[in-house]
Amino acid sequence: MCGSREVPSLLPSFDPICRSNVPGTGYLASGDPNHKAHGAGHCPQANCTAHGHRSQHSWTRSSPCFRSKGNKHEYCVFTDSTFAENRGTTLVTTAERAAYLERIPAYTDPSVTKGINQDIIRTKPAKYKVEKIEGKGLGVIATGFINRGELIMANTVSLMFDYAAYENLERDDYLDIQAQAVDSLPEAHRRLILDMSTHDEGNFTYLELVEKITSTNAFDVDPDDDDVDQDNKFYVIFPEIARMNHDCRPAADYYFDLETLTQYVHAVRPIYPGEEITVTYIDPTMRQAARAHKLHDTWGFRCACPSCTASRPAIAASDDRLRQIEELRPEFNKFRSASRATPQMAELLVSLYEQERLWGMMDEAYRYAAVEWNAVGEPWTATKYARLAIEHGIYLSGEKDGDVADMDELAADPWSHWSWMMRMKGRTGWKGRKGVAGDDED
Template identity: 25%
Template sequence: MMSRTFSAHRPLSVQRPASFRLSIDSNTTALLSRRSHPPPSSPGAELETLKVPTYYVSGVQDKGKGVVATQPLPRGAIFLEEQPLFTQDPGCTNSNILSALVNCTRDEQREYFKLANAYKNGGKVLPALAIFRTNSFACDDNQQTAVAMQRRGIFLIAARINHSCTPNVGRVWEPARQMMVFRTLRAVLVGEELCINYVDVLGTKEDRNANLVERFGFECACEACAMQGEELAQSDQRRAAIRRLYDEVSACLKEPTLGMRKAQLALRLLQEEGLALYESTFCFDAFQLCVLVSDFANAKAWVRKAWEASCVSSGPDGLAARTFKMYWANPRAHRLSGTMPRMVLSGPV
C-alpha cells in the first residue's frame, strides 16, 4: 500500500512513498507521487523533541520486551532518536555480522544476541544473521531504491518496539544525521506501549497474521486483532475498503468528482479504524484532483492537511513536508495544474 512492497525484515512504518501513473488520454500521462508518511493537526511546539526521558524498555505481557511511555506524549512528539549499532548491505552474510559485532562493546554484543530471532525454529539461518534479518531497519531515504537493495541497520532500543496493526508510532531515517527518528502518530498516555507496524496493516486480520507468522514467527494480539464477531468483520471490511480505494483513486483522473468522493471516504474509514497511517497520501491525492481542475482554494486546504500529516510522521524538514509546503504556497506549480476543465470540488471536513 503506502509501501507497496515489504521486505522480509522490519518494514518502513510509516512509510516509503509509492508512485503511480494516471492516463489523461492515450498519449499523455501524469505521474502523481503519493506519500506513505503517517500524520497531525497543528505542527508547532508539540513537535519538538522532548528533553526528559519519555520511555522505558520493559517486559510486556505476551510480547517479551517492549517500549512504554513514561509520560503523556502529544501527537508528533519525537520520543526516540537512535544511531545504528552498525549497518550492512542487504546481501550480508553471518560472517559480515560477526565482523561488525567485533567493533561493538561486550555489553552491545550481549544486547544484540538478546534480540528476537524469527528463524530460531527453522535453524536454516545462523543466529547472528537471523537476528539481523529479524530486527534490522532500512537506512535509506532514497525513494528510488528498491526494498531489496536498501542498506539496513541495527538499533538496540528501536528493535524493542513491538508491532501493532493500529500503530501509534512512525519512523523516518535522517541521512544527514545518520539517525532513525521515531514520532508519535497520536497522543499517547502514560504507561501505554509505543508500537510501529511491521507489515501492511490494510489486510484482514487473517491476512495480517499470516504475514506476521511468515516473516516474524508470531501472531498479533493488538486491539484490532483482539476484536471478534461483527466488530472484527466491520474492521476487516473497512481496511479492505481503504486498500481498494487506494488503487481506485488513482484511476479517477478523468472523473475528479468521483476521485474526491473516494479520497474523502478513505479518510473517514482511516479515522474510524484509528489509523494515522496513510492520511497524508489521500490528502495529497485530493490536492492533486483539485489542481487538475484549477480549484486552487480547496487544493491549498488539502495540501496543508497533507503537510500537517507529514510533519507528524516525518517532521517539518522531511522531503514530503517540504514538498507539500511548496505546493501550499503555490499550488499552480504542480504539473497537473489546469489539465482538466475548471470546476469546484470540495475541501477537508
C-alpha cells in the same frame, strides 16, 4: 514500500520490519557472545577507506571481505567507531557502495548526529521506560503524556547490511560477515546488540544468535536516489527502537533520514502514561488474516492487538474498508483523464483512513485530497488539506521529504502548482491558459 521483494530463504524467517506502505575462519562459531573477532583485514591499519586507503573519513576497519557466488562482487565490513559521538556504526557492502555512502553528511559532518542517541548515554529525560510485558518479552511504556507529533526516540544506524550481500553470498560467508559486523562495533554498543530479542529461546551458536537477532529486529531502508546500487535496499538495526512491539494500529510511527542515517519515532496519536508505545511491523493496510499470518510466520507471535481480536463482524467491516482503500488508492496516482479520482473520492479515502485508525498514513490521505481539490480548481479546500499533509508529513516522513515540499508549494500558491485544474483539462477538453491539451501522462 513494504516487503515488496522476495528474499530467498537463506534466513528462513527473514523479513524486515516495514510498515508501507549475515567462511570463514569458524572462530565465531563458539556460541560465546563474548568472543570478539580479530579478522585479518585487507586494510589492517586504522583509518581505511572503502578502497583500503587512508582518508579523512575513517572506516576504522575493513575486514574480512567475501566474494559472491560467481565471484562478481566482494562484500566487506566497514566500521566507523567514532560515528555519532563514538557510538560507532558498521556497514556490510561492496567497496563501491561504501565509497558512495561515506560522502553523506552522517559520515562527513559529526554535528548532524550529535545528541541523537540517548540509549547508551542519556542527556535528556526519557518519555518511556523499557519493561517486561506479558507474552511479548520486553516492550516500551510511556512514562508521561505524549502528544501527537512528539518525538519519542531516535537512533543512528548501528548495523547496515546491503541486501545484495544477503542475496549473493554463500550462506556460511554471509553468517560470518554478519557476526563480524556486530563484533567490530565498540564494546558497549556490541553488548546492546547482543542483548536484543531473538524472539524465541534456544541453545544458539554465536553465528545463530547474531542471525536470530538481525532477523527479529531488522528494519527495511530504501536507498537514496543517487545511490550507486538502486536495486538493493538495506536492512538496518536500531537497538533502542527495536524494543517496540507490534500493533496493527500503533501509537507511533517511524521514518529513516538518509542524511543523518537516523530512524526517528514519533507519536501518531496522543499516548497516555502507562500505555505501551507500539509500531507496526507490516503494511497496516493488509487484511486481518494476512496480517496475522505474516506476523506469526516472521516474528513468531499470534497477533492479539485490538484490531486482530475484534468481533467477527468488526473484523469483516474493517477488511471491507481495507479492500476499498486498496481499490481507491491507485486512482490518485493516475494522472490521466481516465482516472476515476474526484475530490469526493479523496474525502472518502480520508474518512476510511480515520475509520481504520491508520494515523501513520494520514499525510498520504490529506495529500490526495489536496491534489484532487486543486485539480478541479478549488484552491481553498486544497490549501486546507495541503496544510494538514504538511503538519502530519513532517513527523511521519520528515521535513525534507519530497511530498512535504510539494505540499508546501501547493499551499503557497495553488494556482501555480502542477495539479491546478489537472482533472478539468483532461475531462472537459479545456486546454488551460497556455493552450496545452490535458494531462495524458502518468
